[in-house]
Amino acid sequence: MVQSIADGLAKLPSATDAMNAMNALQQGLALAQTLAPGGASTVLSSGSALFMQVQNLLSATNDIGVAAAELAQLSQQLRELANLFPA
Structure with missing residues (x-):
């Protein structure tokens, strides 16, 4: 999942576009949390926290290429x- 986000970020033209996308995702997750049954809220909260961390990374670097590279490394x-830890 993290690699997919890194790949998606690398395709965006700017950090601002990425921040806007993360904001939209978080708004969608917030709406889903209000409509979903109680058990689903943990998963939705985790997704929201991940997108918040990506936003923080984008804010810290303000460079879409650097953020995508760091996410790819992660x-x-x-x-x-x-x-x-094999299953």
Whole structure:
């Protein structure tokens, strides 16, 4: 999932466009939380928190390329960690 976000960010023309997309996603998740049954709210909250972290990264770097590269690195590290704990 993190790699998909990194790939999507890399295709956007600016950090502002990415921030607008993250805001729209968070608004959609907030609406879904109000309509969803109680058990679904945890998953929706996790998604919202992830998009908030992406927004924070974009704000800190203000460079879409740097943010996408950092997310790609994070994705690779998470995959390597997952390999340490086979199912």
